[in-house]
Amino acid sequence: MTFKRPRIEGFAIVSREGMIAGSDSSFPEVLKIPADQEFYQASLNRASAVANGRHSAEGGPKEAARRRIVLTRRVQRVTVDPRNPKAVLWNPATAPFDEAWQRLGADDGILAVVGGTDVFGLFLTLGYDAFFLTRAQASVPRGRPVFPGVGAGSTAEEVLERHGMVLRKTRMLDPATGTVLEEWGRE
Numbered sequence: 001m002t003f004k005r006p007r008i009e010g011f012a013i014v015s016r017e018g019m020i021a022g023s024d025s026s027f028p029e030v031l032k033i034p035a036d037q038e039f040y041q042a043s044l045n046r047a048s049a050v051a052n053g054r055h056s057a058e059g060g061p062k063e064a065a066r067r068r069i070v071l072t073r074r075v076q077r078v079t080v081d082p083r084n085p086k087a088v089l090w091n092p093a094t095a096p097f098d099e100a101w102q103r104l105g106a107d108d109g110i111l112a113v114v115g116g117t118d119v120f121g122l123f124l125t126l127g128y129d130a131f132f133l134t135r136a137q138a139s140v141p142r143g144r145p146v147f148p149g150v151g152a153g154s155t156a157e158e159v160l161e162r163h164g165m166v167l168r169k170t171r172m173l174d175p176a177t178g179t180v181l182e183e184w185g186r187e
């Protein structure tokens with residue numbers, strides 16, 4: 001059987017310091033920017049499936065309808081989520097990505113990776129075709145970084161560049177808050 005990998009796209013909104021969540025791991029109010037939410041949900045509507053860690057599903061009315069790969073260390077084998085027939089549970093330490101993708105039964109198309117930190121980091125090594133990084137002006141100095149190592153010696157752009165990505169486009173998403181969307185692509 002021929003197997004086609006999806007196009008892999010990442011989506012994150014970060015504070016000035018590159019954080020996606022605060023020290024208590026909650027999603028900070030200051031990162032709830034309507035223009036970004038709109039861009040994010042519209043992007044997920046274009047995707048064939050979403051990949052997320054256990055605490056990072058995107059929310060919103062369409063969440064339950066989307067096919068999904070949930071990363072968890074609680075399973076060995078790729079398993080259909082007993083609570084959600086549209087989702088598979090995947091432990092990347094014990095099964096390759098292709099197995100999770102095939103088990104999901106999605107067509108090729110886009111897999112939208114929506115975090116958190118370790119999930120964003122894992123897909124850096126699998127390879128993003130694009131990463132959409134929304135930069136808010138708000139400060140969240142400590143907490144969960146967008147990638148492992150951010151805020152502890154590296155910036156988000158350094159990590160992306162180290163993984164062969166280049167900044168392709170920048171656009172103002174919300175002038176009122178100075179929120180900018182960066183699109184990163186493969187070199």
Ligand SMILES: NC(=O)c1ccc[n+]([C@@H]2O[C@H](COP(=O)([O-])OP(=O)(O)OC[C@H]3O[C@@H](n4cnc5c(N)ncnc54)[C@H](OP(=O)(O)O)[C@@H]3O)[C@@H](O)[C@H]2O)c1
Nearest residue numbers: 012013020021026027053054055056072073115116117118
């Ligand atoms: N600003 C943003 O763009 C953005 C994006 C995403 C999330 N967030 C926020 O960030 C916070 C959560 O962050 P988080 O980093 O703790 O979330 P997370 O990745 O969703 O959750 C961590 C859990 O996911 C599973 N997991 C993660 N990486 C794995 C791996 N490599 N292999 C196997 N399982 C893995 C593990 O589940 P088990 O415990 O089941 O093993 C782990 O306990 C939330 O507040 C969320 O709203 C913000």
